[in-house]
Amino acid sequence: MRTGHLLPLFVFNPRKTSGPLTYPRMPPLTGFRDFYPEECAGRNAIFSVWRSVATRYGFVEYDGPPLESLELYQKKSGAEIASQLYNFTDKGERHVALRPELTPTLARMVAERHRDFKKPLKWFAIPQVFRYERPQKGRLREHYQLNCDILGEPSLEADAENIALAIDVLRAFGLTSDDFVIRLSDRQFWVDLLIARNVPQEKWYDFFQAIDKSEREPEEKTREKLGPLADEVLGILANGAESARLDAVERSLTVRGFGACYKRDFTIVRGLAYYTGIVWEAFDRTGQFRAICGGGRYDDLLKNLGGVDMPALGFGMGDVVLGELLKARGKAPATAQTLDYFVAIADETVRENAMELVQKLRDAGKRTDFAIAIGTKLGKQLETASARGARHAIVADAKLKSGEAELKDLQTREQRTVPVASLLGVVA
């Protein structure tokens, strides 16, 4: 009984699956994703692997708020960071931001209650994080990021443990040392060199920038940026250098059986601000994707952010690049969503008996569905059952009233009459 004056937006006609476009589409915002069931299953499969491996390494899960004070990030990265994140003023005039990373939150939480926890802490989280920048390949405005951190342990064995976890996460997806490589570097090595060569601290930023870009820029440009240090630095980038810290980490990885998974590479400096020791990134061997994951030691961050002097390190792994890589290598986790039973109602006079059976199956833990629409043709119901990935169809007919049903194997198409009782537990 439509009166005709309703806006098209509010008219719902279930018989029409598609119709004239009567109002503008509302796609998700730039850089944000919808997760339809298939994508959601894929995302959850990734989460499941992440959780499984992290807990296997003795890490425990935590989380923080998705919204934090803007100051928390500015304190760590400078005021200009605001231009790169989602920030706004809330109704209480507070300057807030959607979290661009979890590490400041972690530092805040640990500083707040560090006395409550035995050291070292091995914590992981799977936050959705946000950044305000133009989307590009492997980089959106939101993504989910596995974060694994070890706090309160200064030894290099902690660095190795963290990197080993990252390697094992990648292995758990079916990737091998043929697919990826950890590029290991030592930020402290560069700092030592800068001090030894009397480079003033205000020039360090440009120095790290030059190293970071040396792969993507012509050598002449890098030389120009490095000035008098050019020969020495380019030699180190090309041929490596001595580092007792890297020796220790590499030894630990090798005895764990990961000798083929890493290479020493001093071009990795990981951003600019807070890393203090070992830093590393994982890349796919073909180089067609940006970094899969990366991390390092940040021993000063907790002191600077929360006033608690505690060594710390960690890594982050996003779902976007990882998902692209797994898809390209045919290693995307299987996401088939199936049913144990689909109850097809062949005879509407037994619908109530069929619903009783559906409920019993569900109570018994069986994934069970049925055709809600009354009077759906049996053929259509079986088609649905098959499309939904059900292993068996149960054809509910008059025999159901005497405790029997037709059980049909949807793969073999074989069908037999069975007592209903046998469906509740015995038959899988």
Next chain:
RNA sequence: GCGGCCGUAGCUCAAUGGUAGAGCUCCAGAUUGUGAUUCUGGCUGUUGCGGGUUCGAGCCCCGUCGGUCGCCCCA
């Protein structure tokens, strides 16, 4: 914030400046108790949007929005 490329049906794509189409998907029927194939029918567009040129624009021009790739930046 800057630049390259691309925007046609839900999806993948056609259409010399001259009446906007196909395949797939979806829904239904052939088939009122049996799903893979097959056949038939149905739904579907302000050609992203707004201007301009032209007798006439999906096509050419300008702008804008969106997508994508890169730059900047990288947590």
